[in-house]
Amino acid sequence: MCYxxxxxxxxxxxxxxxxxxxxxxxxxxxxxxxxKRVKANTGRLTHLCLRDSELHLGIGFDEHExxxxxxxxxxxxxxxxxxxxGARDLSQGELHAxxxxxxxxxxxxxxxxxxxxxxxxxxSPSLQRLPRIMFSNAAPSRYVxxxxxxxxxxxxxxxxxxxxxxxxxxxxxxYAQPEQLLGLFQRMQEFQLRxxxxxxxxxxxxxxxxxxxxxxPVASDAAxxxxxxxxxxxxxxxx
Numbered sequence: 001m002c003y004x005x006x007x008x009x010x011x012x013x014x015x016x017x018x019x020x021x022x023x024x025x026x027x028x029x030x031x032x033x034x035x036k037r038v039k040a041n042t043g044r045l046t047h048l049c050l051r052d053s054e055l056h057l058g059i060g061f062d063e064h065e066x067x068x069x070x071x072x073x074x075x076x077x078x079x080x081x082x083x084x085x086g087a088r089d090l091s092q093g094e095l096h097a098x099x100x101x102x103x104x105x106x107x108x109x110x111x112x113x114x115x116x117x118x119x120x121x122x123x124s125p126s127l128q129r130l131p132r133i134m135f136s137n138a139a140p141s142r143y144v145x146x147x148x149x150x151x152x153x154x155x156x157x158x159x160x161x162x163x164x165x166x167x168x169x170x171x172x173x174x175y176a177q178p179e180q181l182l183g184l185f186q187r188m189q190e191f192q193l194r195x196x197x198x199x200x201x202x203x204x205x206x207x208x209x210x211x212x213x214x215x216x217p218v219a220s221d222a223a224x225x226x227x228x229x230x231x232x233x234x235x236x237x238x239x
Contacts, residue, residue, distance in 0.1 A: 087132035
């Protein structure tokens with residue numbers, strides 16, 4: 001086992017990765033489930049591709065010393081990648097270098113599925129208080145080994161790629177190696193597909209979007225259920 005990329009030694013990714021310098025510091029906050037159970041997690045792979053990035057495990061981060069040090073450092077301008085009302089859309093030019101006042105942009109990303117991201121967000125008031133950023137008009141997810149829960153949902157790797165593209169277009173960063181992240185993402189999925197090719201359960205696995213199920217009509221006096229929907233143009237981070 002390689003204890004840097006956490007893949008078996010014969011399939012280690014480290015030799016294929018060239019850590020890329022960025023002006024922005026990326027901080028990946030990974031749910032423990034992702035670390036322990038999700039073999040195709042992209043957060044760690046993305047972290048290894050970015051020279052100045054950090055990865056921390058946890059659910060709540062208000063007592064996490066390293067995370068709080070980054071948030072409270074007066075030389076940093078910390079933001080949270082979290083779409084929704086009030087988030088500043090980088091694709092629309094809603095974040096400017098003048099907002100930093102000479103500070104360094106530090107982007108926190110929650111690395112988990114949406115089912116797990118929401119509790120992470122709720123249990124960390126210090127993250128809730130951060131300015132939120134998002135981007136729009138992103139390419140559809142390239143995931144073929146996992147179904148995303150909503151149109152517009154992306155893996156952590158894809159979200160970082162789209163964020164770097166938006167930062168580069170706005171002049172806030174320079175994305176020097178856009179092909180590396182997506183190339184590794186494709187190779188990782190091809191490897192997973194090869195591993196499941198001889199597995200009957202793997203062959204039966206549906207990797208495309210599932211067809212919507214027919215549901216019985218709802219009575220007119222029934223209260224509609226509230227469901228949070230992210231438009232296809234807005235990223236939702238998932239591993």
